[in-house]
Amino acid sequence: MAPKRKPKKKKKTSHKRLFFIIVILILIYILFNKTNKENDSVSTIALAKEIFNNIDTTSYASIDRYIVYGTHLNIEGSIQINENNTIQNVEVIAKNINGQELPIDTEYTYEDDILSFSTLKEINTGLNLETLQTTNYYMLLKLQFPNNETKYYSLKNDTEYGNIEYYTLTRNNANQKININFNTFENIPFLGLNITKVNELPQNVYDVVIDPGHGGNDTGAISGRYEEAEIVLDCAKELKKQLEEIGLKVLITRDGTESPEEYNTYNIYDEEGRVTLANESHAKILISLHLNSNESDSVDGGVEVYVAPNCDLTLAKKLADNIVKTANTEYSEMESYKEENGVYVRTIDVGKSRNILTSRNYNGIFDLIPYLFIIRETGGIATGAYVDGTDSDYSENIYRNSNVGVESYLIELGYINVNKDLNNILRKQNLYMQAITNSIKTFYEIN
Ligand SMILES: [Zn+2]
Secondary structure (H helix, E strand, O other), X not given: OHHHHHHHHHHHHHHHHHHHHHHHHHHHHHHHHHHHHHHHHHHHHHHHHHHHHOEOOOOOEEXXXXXXXXXXXXXXXXXXXXXXXXXXEEEEEEEEOOOOEEEEXXXXXXXXXXXXXXXXXXXXXXXXXXXXXXXEEEEEEEEEOOOOOEEEEEEEEOXXXXXXXXXXXXXXXXXXXXXXXXXXXXXXXXXXXXXXXXXXXXXXXXXXXXXXXXXXXXXXXXXXXXEHHHHHHHHHHHHHHHHHHOOOOEEEOOOOOOOOOOOOHHHHHOOOOHHHHHXXXXXXXXXXXXXXXXXXXXXXXOEEEEOOOOOOOHHHHHHHHHHHHHXXXXXXXXXXXXXXXXXXXXXXXXXXXXXXXXXXXXXXOOOOOEOOHHHXXXXXXXXXXXXXXXXXXXXXXXXXXXXXXXXEEEEEEEEOOOHHHHHHHHHHHHXXXXXXXXXXXXXXXXX
């Protein structure tokens, strides 16, 4: 009995001991975590203090305009500076809590004590939201004077626009969520970027939108039995497949199931219209696929990539170059609107349209408004979207006043009435799409 009882007792003690050890481990874990969190929040505040202690709180820069177009954030504003000094350099910067400064290319003028600044030289350059670390950033105006003195000013929101929630493109099945927030720290107004990792995009957020041109009772260009709307739909489905294979979340604006009677060029702004779908997708890039046609045969085929004015053309050029190389086709010979080989910027003649635009209280940034509606109307105020329903043929683009826009590229893959183009596209559409996929993959550094 005794030997039996002894081990039993021992066993009980060891259970008790084990229980205590577990409790202690849990307590240590909780305590450690709590201390860690406290340290985190203490250091965040300390670093915020360090950043805000260094800034001149006697005045703030006022933001008149801020825009997220594609993958970039840009701001424009002014500040009153009563300095007898000459200002040597002006830069908008994003400073993170580790003290790292990201300078953003800034243009400025300084007249009658008013310093006006803008990072909006090109609407798709500026602060690249895709390259930020998972931490907090503060947007500041940095002024440098000849005596090596540097002053920082915080930014106050004087626009009609509020905070923005931005999701980066999907890379390795992960995204970053960027809260672009206007806030105050001890009564100092500031613009901050809070960046966290997320494992999945919200249901209504996409990386890329593909827009197969035309559809329904709008066939687009025709050559014999071939219709533009059908060919570009096939291409779009192939492109969607390829982009999904590199991990991107893709929305297509039509899939061929649209009713021919109901779907036409005039309902592009309706609830299910391509402009509304694109704007609601929160996508960063839109690729619109088309085939050209030229009745007079004055152009001997080739690729044309259309992009908004005031854009950096790197991606447009990459798209055109890759298509020419991969699909063994040619750059279009068309000279009108040409910026580079295969890259085109076509704008509305504002002079002629000024009365219409004025009657619609048009308040665009640039006098250069994209001619192609899919590029213009998906960019919000960055591209001067202006369709407000005044024209009874079209419904209203409810996103025309948005300060968040999709960076849109319209690609004329070739000419449907030029046989070598049509044959090439019918035979090698997967190579045309491969060229587009590779351009996006390398330009945005996906995977
Ligand atoms: Zn077309």
